[in-house]
Structure formats: structure tokens, C-alpha cells
Amino acid sequence: MSRSFEDFAAAEVTPMLRYATVLTCDAQLAQDVVQECLLRAQQKWQRIGSLDAPAAYLKRMITNEYLSWRRRRAAKDVAMSHAALDVVGGQAVDDVGRYDERDAMLRRIAILPRKQRAAVVLRYYDGFSDDEIADVLGCATVTVRSHISRALTTLRAAEKLEEAL
């Protein structure tokens, strides 16, 4: 028997927000995306709640919403929030002033093309296999491997360039 939408939302909203924040590199945008997807799911809960894995379905909704044209248009108008800009455009130092390699890597990830970024997030944050990533992104497995290969090439090249400078 499927659980109520309220129970589902209370249990899954935090993981969804964390995933969306990683995917969008923007906490405010992540909140908007998750809220919109949950509102749509709420209206169709009778069908979604009866699925084997409603959480996986919501993850696909969030990913597709991020990749959709509406978000792309919004991103053109207002690229990033100030907080996100601090992360990706700042000095990449932590609280005691040390160079934080993780923020430097986040900066490089944030400028990847959206599908490459989504593939990287699903691989390294969620630990998905190539087949699972292909299922979320709605593409072939070979396309997933291509996205990740290109993303890693870009990230490693940028890392070496920064080290050299």
C-alpha cells in the first residue's frame, strides 16, 4: 500500500534538496526546482505513489526540470545567486584561509555543460552505474560514458592548468 504524499515528502525532501543543490550548484534554484517537482507530484500522487520507487521517479523529475529549457532560460537571465557565485568564483579558501581544493573543483564542475554535470553528479554523488544514469537522463549508456569522459577531461585539464599557474 502506497504511503501518503505528506509522509513521502517529509522523508524525502532533505535528500532531494541535497541532490538538487549539488546538481544546480545553487541552493535557491535547488529549492525552486524541488518545490515545483513536489507540487506536481502532489497532484499526481495517486499514480506516482503506487510506483515501486517514487523517490527515483522524483529524482528523474528534478533532473529533467534542471535540464529543461525553462531552467535554461532562467539561468541565462540570472546566472547564479550571490552565494553560488561565492563558491564558484571566489578565492576557494576555507574558514581559516587555506586553499580549498574542493571548492576549486566545484567551480570547475559548475561550468560544465548541464548534461555532463548531471552525469558527473549521478556518478560521483549518487554512485549510479552508467545504465542507471542513462535511465535517469533518458539517453543511451554509451552517451553517458561520453558525457563523463568529456567532463573528466575538462576537469583534469583545468586542475592541471590551475596547478601550473
Place this chain on the structure above:
Amino acid sequence: MNTDDLIREALFKQADRAPAPGPTLAALRRPQRRRRAPLFIAVAVTAAVLAAIALTVTRPVVETAPPATSTTAPAPSAPSLDARLRYRPDWLP
């Protein structure tokens, strides 16, 4: 640290910056406006059906000429009127 581990650590650090769930859950509890599209479509379909019915009911009936054995006196012919109308009005004096 190799690149894969660095990517993983960077993403988990970004995840820690996620917003609190409170505002999102509060937004779900607010009453939502129902989408207008289904209501608009229903109104449009109903209007179209009613218009079709109205056209069918008010369409003028084409009457055939009375049979030769009819006992009613034929109406005086009005050539100019018949020429304009598609039926013979037998109720004219």
C-alpha cells in the same frame, strides 16, 4: 587526492549547502490554485455543443409543395416571393 575522490568530496561539500526543508514543506501545505486549462477546455467544449444544438434547432425547415389532392385552397401565387424563397408559404392570405 586523485580526481575522482576530489570530485566526490566537492559534491558532498556542496550538498551540505542545501537549504533547510522547512520552507519547501510549508509551500506544499499551502492551498494550491487549480490549473485553469481543464476548466477552460470543458467550457469551450460545452459552448461548442450548445452552439451546434442551437444551429440544428433554428435551421429553417424546407417544406415541399402540397399534394394535388389537397382540399385546402391554394394560396395566391406570388411569383416574386417564390422566386426569393425556397418554399411556398401556404399560410399567406
